[in-house]
Amino acid sequence: MTTGRIVGASVPRKEGRDKLTGKAQYVDDMQLPGMLYGATVRSRIPRGKIKKITFGPGIAWDEFTVVSAKDIPGKNCIALIVDDQSCLADGIVNHQEEPILLLAHADRHALPKAVDSIAIEYDPLPAIFTIEESESQSQIIWGTDNTFKTYLVEKGDVDGIWERADHIVEGEYTTGAQEQLYIENNGMIAAFDPQHGVTVWGSLQCPFYIHKALMSLCNLPADKVRVVQMETGGAFGGKEEYPSIIAGHAALLAIKSGCPVKIIYDRMEDMAATTKRHPSRTRHRTAVTKDGKILGGEIEFTIDGGAYTTLSPVVVSRGAIHAGGPYYRPNVRIRARAMATNAPPHGAFRGFGAPQSLFAVERHMNRIAQTVGLTPVEIRQRNFLKPGQTTTTEQAIRENIDLEKLLDRALQLSDYHSMKKRFAGENATGPAKKGIGIAAFLHGAGFTGSGERNLGSVVEVEACADGSVRVLVSSTEFGQGTKTVLCQIVAETLRIGYEDVTIAQADTDDVPNSGPTVASRTVMVVGKLVQSAALGIKQTLTAAGVIRPAYSAQEFRAACRAYVAAHGALRSSARFEAPSDVFWDDEKYRGEAYAAFAWAVYIAAVTVDMTTYSVSVDDFLALQEVGKVLHPVLARGQIAGGVAQAIGYTLYEKVVWQNGRMQNSQMTNYIMPTSVDLPPMRVFFEEMGNIHGAFGAKGIGELPMDGPAPAILNAVEDALQVSFDSIPLLPEDIYEKLASEAVVETEFR
């Protein structure tokens, strides 16, 4: 592990000044001459055939550009994994809010009334809204069995363990949908001319996903589609796949109208129509010895994918691989399924399936502890994965991680034992009940299995005529610090100043495809590539004789200037190559699922108010091993922000569904944590390093989403001595359960 001057230091965020002065340009801040505004006409039923569309009276329809499915020059689908999702519904709708028509007008105030005056008549079809309805196959809404994807992970001999077990512990755990709730709503601007093709500017995570979708939708070659990322006001996965739809809509309106078109969703449209975290159900059946050793068991992990495939196969895969938690299971069978329902498609959201399955396993560990008669600490200590042991996919733990030590440090930092004792005493008499809970977990960084090999990401680093160095990647900045950290890596690698390194705007005409900005892969995978591309610049300058082996930053600048003046532009590229000793079997789902895991122990202390039944988190401790921390301030920001989002997931954020439509699609009634709702967050790092990441970094962004929900519900269990296995956990849920248990108790007496 290297500790440098720049890597490991909290240098100022590259685009920080622009953000602090209001100068940063987000898509809604951009205007083009002659620009029209676009709006989307959406389905108001969850499933049915479109019978008739009537354009109502009182609207000057000749002033509007109207686009329907028949105006699509290419294929009417959003190219991603499976081509089952239309860009505009053609005759049939499968979820509420499905796009049917597009309108554009020069006056944005003219649009809402026009949208409302379009009457759509349907022949409704029966719709299904839950995993159970989908499994029952009473209605087949997708394929032959409503199933987008199934996985089976098998290790050892599960059937042989049950008779050796002293205890068989079963549990079922469910999680709800969650809205990403980036503060900047989705938006895109598109322009078209026959010579240059389509250009879109927008709020987005993955420029090349959109590039691919637009080529197919608009029937254009690669060089006639250009995607430019504007400053992006939060994403969290919510701008991974859905922006391809909005970009497609804006492009279709621009092609038909001949004018640039801007589509900006308002909050209600964004919340009701775009993706959310997949609701899930996990069932555990675990064989345990009397001293608390897990012999193995079965895990069934099922997610509600909504109406179309989108990214659900990948989400369910990551959830399945994380379903065993950071524990050794000699024998395990994991069945995972993504099911179709008539909800708007669920999609990427920080954690990507792992928060759901890790919630289940960390609640289940507490249930096992209770059954066996051990404490939550002991049950974890006895089953932690150790170096040399294998995960559920039989990936050997090669790094020297000591989870018992990590847990010990977390217990000490949080003062766990004395708090637990104190709470037990106070709860006997006090009007409020206090509790403390633990979650231990892991998060794999980068694409799963052969994913990175298949992506084959490419990055470039350029020596510029002015002597500076520029990073070219399609990896996007949306708050995490992509720009800052990649520039730090280059500056450290080349031993030049941080201010000598800039990063190009993510514009598909300029930057190579370094893959999507997802899966906690940017610093680890793309960072490593940027490091090797930077070394290529140094080698070229050395070979050309313009720098000596020991050079100053000033000499390096002079060398770049001299080289570019003499030979023209200098760009060095690097392409991902999978390490030869990494094995993954896509068929059997066995092998090295991830190049690196980050590890963590989180501890939450809560108070349950016994008058209102509201839960407040009083203290939150987050201890994690994420490899080398390249930027302490940004890293802490990722953890604190992720924990806050996960506290919302656990205690506040409930999507209320009615007939497949989100009813509370406003910030007024979908409640995210404010500055007065969150506990002091105490964030600590262990730094072990990682050979696969730049300067020893692992992924960090998604990890903090995984642990808070089980830690908090374990703390609520500690406070009330009653178990809750479902999130979000709202005061009414607590009241209902306590009331029903009180009734049972009374009757029993």
Place this chain on the structure above:
Amino acid sequence: MKAANSSRSKSEISFIVNGDRKTMRVHPMERLLDVLRQELGLTGAKEGCGEGECGSCSVLLDGILVNSCLIPVLQAKDSVILTIEGLAGIAELNCLQEAFLECGGAQCGICTPGMILAASYLLQHKPQATMEDIREGLSGNLCRCTGYSQIFEAVAEASRRKATA
């Protein structure tokens, strides 16, 4: 194409924004946020929710912190408005902005202009703001990235620096 708000329904409205007097013909019920962004090109105020929940559109109207998405421009007639663009100028940062940059108070940046104005309003009224004051004072401005803790640190740091300056 003709605009939905015909020119007949527009009135002349004048106010001072960031020290400059601006006079324009706008519909009196147009939101102040839209007038700032579209008529005056002051795009630092952002729309996050359009219903006064998120605070991303915060500006100071006659020295009071308001959500500009809830203010009909009529109400801003003859007022003095400060937006993020007028706080320190584009090139330099004030003490609060410096503290945000150092402490990690801005991530995606979309809530940042509103958050800075809210923090600035708070410190103007409570220069020695306690942590409780800060939590309370910023509770009308939502941030989805930071979990607020580094924002709190930034405001506390700015308060300290101002006290010792």
